[in-house]
Amino acid sequence: MAGVAPTMGRRRLGGVLKALRLSAGLSNEQARQRADLSTAKLSRLESGHNVVLLKDIRALLDAYNADKGTREKVLKLAQLAEQHGWWEEFDDVLPADFDLYLSVEEAAASLLVFETSIMHGLLQTEDYARAWIRAEDPGTPNAELERLVGLRMARRQALARDEEPITLWAVLDEAVIRRRVGGSEVMREQLEHLLSLSERPNVTIQVLPFGVGAHVAASGSFTVVEFAEPTDPEIGYVDCAAGNVYPEKPWQVRRMKTHFHHLTSAALEPTKSLSFIRKAHKELT
Template sequence: MPAGSEGPTVRLRRLGMELRVLREAAGLNSQQAADELGCSQSKISRVETGKSPVSVRDVRDLLGLYAVTDEEQRERLLGLARDSRQRGWWAEFGSWLPSGFDTYAGMEAATASVRAYQAQLVHGLLQTEDYARALLRALRVEDTRESVEKLVEFRMARQAQLTRAENPLRLWVIFEEEVLKRPVGGPAVMQAQLQRILEAAEEPTITIQVLPTARGAHAGLDGSFSVFEFPDPGDPDVAYVGGPIGTVFVEKIEDVRRFATRFDHLRAAALDIGESADLIATTARGM
């Protein structure tokens, strides 16, 4: 089950960022570092972006190449390398997960808060089992029943982040009004789903808003996105954009800031918390 620790994904990302800073301080580009270590430039790139596991030996070699002699710094980075190779709770789902979703789960497990704009679907952390099953059966038309059930199980397991004992995840979701009205799984399933959203909105760590269709043009018309904020100031925020071809993580500070600004515009345009709850309740009664 998900735990409230930062997990291997964020440790790997942090290690990669620090190694990149050390390489640049040593006056080397990634190709030069690769040549010195006898590996490919793409390996250096994957390590520095946190997209590839890295061995303790590789980190030790990189620290030697970058002339890092401070023992405390070396031990801290080697410790990150050891910790980054631990298995996250999502590892049990292995090959069942869509490409990139192991990274997504790792980010989610480590984040302090998620701000999400949902243009078409209920956020995965708020979905009921029946809604998730109906949705996945519709989206993953080539998957076996077993595969769909594994993904439903994975989605339900993710929701433990909302109730973890230490520092439960803070979630702020803005739904497009149409999300509430699309009867995924049929009226009864959707009515139960809307009730689940209303119950979640009563939690002090969860904020729900609805953006009415009547608002017209707004900052989210090109699709859903999320912004992850981490508890450690050394871990910069990340934006996430999902789609049928996989996951995209946006890490450049200026680009993440644009997503955060868009979210601020959307929350200003959306109904307030009370009005949003009233609209959700009214929509549920009309199902």
């Protein structure tokens, strides 16, 4: 993405600003004239692509004749929008544009995930993550590799945080369970970790066995991100070789959710999925 990355905080603020403008019955041109902002800046603020300056937000609130309660709420959102995320500690190794996804994941209430070949990042053990990262780029220096593993382990805290842990519903293709990433011992530990996580009330695991054959998502992995705030529309996420893609149009997200629910129907139900994982664990030698 060009320009400033639309972190979740900026994206949320932008949605509220746009809603206020529409509620005030103002066009982009009318709003930007009243607030003495450029057309480009107003557009970037509403899309989350602009650094947030409080003077600009106050000018927009004046333009929209916002009441005291609304002003306080929006100004608080504006301050939160520019707070640093925990992932900035890993700026030296953070993949391009992945800070956007991490800010989205951090703010999410729930994730609907389908994985075709790799254990989802929130479910990985340290050794599994290390083996996969090394396989993806064998030339990665050891120090950088360990920083990337640290990033992935820090990311897992979203499932275990004390307040409002993220809810994860993951459908894993059988290949994710069968592929011996890092060898039998690493994979045995990974499957044990998966079984342990499945005991948490906020984690649901289903396995899509090879026997299902062709299915609606044969084209690849995807994630649907859901939020608690009704003003935050659901979005999709697809990680591919060409870069990260974020389908946001309502029809795109509906299609992804429909595919996900087809997958949950085709996959083994959760209890049988855990039995499948236990069996795979026993077969590791």
